[in-house]
Amino acid sequence: MDASEEPPLYCARHSSTETLLHCGRCDTPICPRCMVQTPVGGRCPDCAQVRKPPMYIIGAQHYLRALAAASFVGVVAGYAWAQFLPGRMGIFFAAIIGLGLGWANAKASELATGRKRGGGMQLFAASGVVLAYAVRSALLGSPIGNSLDDLIVITVAVLVATTQLR
Ligand SMILES: [Zn+2]
Ligand SMILES: [Zn+2]
Incomplete structure (x- = not known):
């Protein structure tokens, strides 16, 4: 298809800008300046917004805050872990600790x-x-990955945390 045979389109937001691009969702003509790249192609700003609920619009300050939260929980939980549960805890108890650690992080x-x-x-x-596991291991001076309990705590905690923040 030869695009030059079609009547010229103008960007919905910049009425003097001729364009060949459309929004992939609502078909509104958009210019390259307005187009927002999404995983499913170019979208107009309105449709790009619709596709992204506010909790998924994340700025640099949110990453910094998440980093601060993870560092805080990691250090505090790691310290508590080394202090109160230095030895073997058993598979069942390890799963409970994993739940708590994952929940705390989320x-x-x-x-x-x-x-x-x-x-x-x-x-x-x-x-x-x-980080909690690293802090705990550093405090206890024990090698990383030495018991099934630890593996269960970490696996459960990561699953719980990532599920809650999905
Ligand atoms: Zn659109
Ligand atoms: Zn435009």
């Missing part, structure tokens, strides 16, 4: 960021879990 992230969600927030919450 809640801290929600509090710090105003309930932001998505991959970035999940990554920080999971880092908080790993």
Whole structure:
């Protein structure tokens, strides 16, 4: 198809800008300046907004806050872990501790960021879990990955945290 045979389109927002682009959702003509790239193609600003609920619109300050929350929970939980549960705890208890650790990381992230969600927030919450384990291992001076309990705590905690922040 030869695009030059079609009547010229003008951007819905910039009436003097000729364009060949449409929004992939509502078909509104848009110019390259207005077009928002999304995983499913170019969209007009309105449709790009519709596709993204506010809790998934995340700015640099939210990442910083999520980082602060993960660092705080990681250090505090790691310290408590080393202090109160230095030895073997058994599979069942490990699962409970994992639930608590994952929940704490997800809640801290929600509090710090105003309930932001998505991959970035999940990554920080999971880092908080790993950090807790690293702090605990550093305090106890034991090698990382030495028991099934630890593996269960980490796995459950990461699952819980990422599920809550999905
Ligand atoms: Zn649109
Ligand atoms: Zn435009």
